[in-house]
Amino acid sequence: DIVMTQSPDSLAVSLGERATINCKSSQSVLYSFDNKNYLAWYQQKPGQPPKLLISWASTRESGVPDRFSGSGSGTDFTLSISSLQAEDVAVYYCHQYSSSPLTFGQGTKVEIK
Amino acid sequence: QLQLQESGPGLVKPSETLSLTCTVSGDSIRSSAYYWGWIRQPPGKGLEWIGTVDYSGSSGSAYYHPSLKSRVAISADASKNQFSLKVNSVTATDTAVYFCARQVQTGSLGRGNFDLWGQGTLVTVSS
Numbered sequence: 001d002i003v004m005t006q007s008p009d010s011l012a013v014s015l016g017e018r019a020t021i022n023c024k025s026s027q028s029v030l031y032s033f034d035n036k037n038y039l040a041w042y043q044q045k046p047g048q049p050p051k052l053l054i055s056w057a058s059t060r061e062s063g064v065p066d067r068f069s070g071s072g073s074g075t076d077f078t079l080s081i082s083s084l085q086a087e088d089v090a091v092y093y094c095h096q097y098s099s100s101p102l103t104f105g106q107g108t109k110v111e112i113k
Numbered sequence: 114q115l116q117l118q119e120s121g122p123g124l125v126k127p128s129e130t131l132s133l134t135c136t137v138s139g140d141s142i143r144s145s146a147y148y149w150g151w152i153r154q155p156p157g158k159g160l161e162w163i164g165t166v167d168y169s170g171s172s173g174s175a176y177y178h179p180s181l182k183s184r185v186a187i188s189a190d191a192s193k194n195q196f197s198l199k200v201n202s203v204t205a206t207d208t209a210v211y212f213c214a215r216q217v218q219t220g221s222l223g224r225g226n227f228d229l230w231g232q233g234t235l236v237t238v239s240s
Contacts, residue, residue: 001179038219040226042160049212049230050160061228093160097219097226101178102162 002027002096006105012113019081021108023094028074031098038098041070041079044107045090053092054079086112115139117213117231125207125238131200135213135231142189142196145169148216148223149196151187153209154233161209163187165216165223166196176223203238210235 003026013019029038037057042050052061054070057077067082081088089112094105121133135149142149150165164177168189173196175187181200189196200207211234214227 038224042227049214049233050227051230052226052228055217055226055228095160095226097224100176100222100224101180102165102224104160104162106159 001101002029002099002103004094004096004103004105006092006094006108008108009106010109010111012111013081013084014113015086016083017113019084019088019110021079021092021094021110023072023077023079023105025075025077025096027099029096029098030074037073037077038096039070039072039077040095040097041068042093042095043088043090044093050093081110084110084112115215115229117215117229119211119213119231119234121234121236123235123237125203125236126240127204127238128202131198131203131207131236131238133198133211133213133234133236135196135198137194137196137215140215141191142168142194143191146218148218148225149189150214150216150223150227151198152212152214152227152230153207154212155206155209156235163198163200163211165225167218167223168196169218174223205238208236208238 039057041054044050058070091107151163173189213231215229216225219225
């Protein structure tokens with residue numbers, strides 16, 4: 001199984017400041033035949049299902065604010081929120097879909113400082 | 114607008130079978146672009162993929178997490194546009210919120226990210 005490890009487990013950021021979440025996979029999620037990273041990011045607010053924010057490591061889903069961005073390749077990935085808003089308080093998960101079993105990171109809780 | 118809705122008992126006794134159904138509206142489970150998956154989340158914990166069904170062909174193929182494969186079955190009913198989950202011999206560790214989700218087909222063997230989710234349903238295993 002590919003183990004996904006996120007850091008930190010939680011972080012508190014002031015409104016308007018940048019939040020950065022890291023995700024490391026135990027094996028590469030980059031497929032050489034299509035040069036794509038099979039890595040997604042989700043946002044989960046309390047009492048709600050996860051919402052897909054980013055696929056292919058850096059492709060924002062339709063309707064996702066451009067303050068959210070994803071980067072990285074191979075085994076190391078980052079989700080950044082450029083200017084934290086109150087509505088961004090949530091738990092964020094990375095997810096690899098390159099090989100079965102599909103796995104998720106343990107989650108990173110983002111709060112307002 | 115696509116919607117997924119989980120339904121089933123909220124309380125299951127230990128050693129019995131957990132059965133849930135996901136009703137899909139606004140899309141067909143026969144779509145060639147998507148799989149249909151189940152994910153669970155124990156209270157206060159992270160996400161665990163349970164399994165996926167591919168109904169884009171004439172019959173469904175299912176893929177499961179190896180740790181659950183011996184106890185889990187996922188099937189689909191195209192006539193009702195539903196897919197279902199059964200987990201046998203449940204214990205307290207199966208207590209979780211169970212989500213159904215649409216899964217973008219990005220490869221074979223049930224691989225893909227989950228682009229749309231149901232609201233989830235809490236299933237508690239207790240006598």
